[in-house]
Amino acid sequence: MVHRAVEGQGWQVVGLHKGTAGLLSRPPEAETLTPHRFEGMLLRMAGTILGTTNKGDPFAFPYPDGTVRDRSDEIIEGFRALELDGLIGIGGDGSLSILRRLAQQGGIPLIGIPKTIDNDVVGTEVAIGHATALWVATDALDRLQPTAASHDRVMVLEVMGRDAGHIALSAGISGGADVIIIPELPYRIEGIAGKINALRAEDRNFALVVVAEAVRREDGTPVVQGHSDSGQALYGGVGHYIGRRIAETTGAEVRVTVLGHVQRGGTPTPRDRLMASIFGVHAVDLLAAGQSDRMVAWSGRNVVDLPLAEVVDRPHRVDPQGALVHTARGLGIYVGEDPS
Structure with a gap:
């Protein structure tokens, strides 16, 4: 993105520290980005050199005393103070939703780039980070x-x-x-136990179970470790719940591994590096063409773009009737109960 903007368009690129939080500081926390900064090892690094934030909704910013206040105007003032002409925002559905509200309020030209390991952004087959997280999880199973x-x-x-x-x-x-076990499909412990017992009957002495952190208990209650400062549930622990229930039901010896934030680090896969480069170039080209309020996406083996209004506040979940669920069932994997 920086190469395309600086060398292709002759622009100056400014990176904002800690996302929108950097625009609340006075002066705003930012730095000029040059192509030289993006040579060598940076392509091989996970995370972000600028820092980021996933708390402190600027429209309902929390204070230690429990009150909240709208600080969106301060963020827009910080953006103006840097004399910027446009914004390229990188993030998931929640981040893009907040950035869009800020852009509309402040009249800021905005292009979004989908980045989330969960791959749950509507309108794109691929989000940056998913391929690397998938590789880590698959490697763990191996x-x-x-x-x-x-x-x-x-x-x-x-x-x-x-x-x-x-x-x-x-x-x-x-x-x-x-x-x-995924949150989009109901499951029964008896169904899980039935699969494990069937493997035993075939003289298989082990089984591998994968569960997404947002899966709930059988009665529908979530398994959480508490809540963040913004009130967001902190998932984690459903693996241990499922493990205990399997042990109780089958008598099997069970061990549980929680990958957690291991999935968010490591060297990015070639696929993620490629998609980040493709998305970055297209985002710059859209701004150069005078486009705004759009998100770049990958569809049909090509880069496309679509209105952000069609993307935000609509998380893309697994289709219970989709190809992947059908494939899993075709391979004999128990993926929950068939809702049909």
Whole structure:
């Protein structure tokens, strides 16, 4: 993106520190980005050199005393103070939704780039980060399988997936899981136990189970570790719940692994590097053409763009009747109960 903007358009590029939080500081926290900064190792790094934030909604900014205040005008003032002409925002559905509201309020030309390991942004087949997280989860299954077989165990792997089960489903298929539990499909412990017992009847002494962090208990209650400062539920622990229920129901020896933030780090896969480059170039080209309020996307093996209004506040969840669920069932994987 920086190469395209500086060398292709002759623009100056400014990176905002800590996302919208950097625009609340006075002076705003930002730095000029040059192509030289993006040579060498940066392509091989995870995360962001600028920092980011996932709390402090500027339209309802929380204070220590429990009150909230609208600070959106301060963010827009910070943007103006930097004398910027346009904004390219990189993030998931929530981030893009907030940025769009700010852009509309402040008259800021905005182009969005989808980036979330959950891959739950509407309108794009690919979001930056998903391929790397999927590789990490699949690699974990590859490492768990030999010890599961060696010790006659059921291995439960809990992966991320706040609103959708894309990581769990794709990693489970790729990693040879026997059971995949995702929030989009109901499940029964008896169904999971039935699959494990069927494997035993075939003289298989182990099983691999993948569960997305947002999966609920059988009674529909969420498994959370508390709440963030903004009141958002902090998921985690459903893997242990599923593991206990499997042990109780089947008598199997169960071990649970929670990948957590391991999925968000590491060296990006070639696929993620490629998509980030494609999206960045197209985002710059859209701004140069005078376009605004759009998000770049990948569809039909090509880069496209679509109105942000069609994207925000509509998380893309796994289709219970889609190709991946059909594939998992075709491979004999238990992926929950068939709603039909």
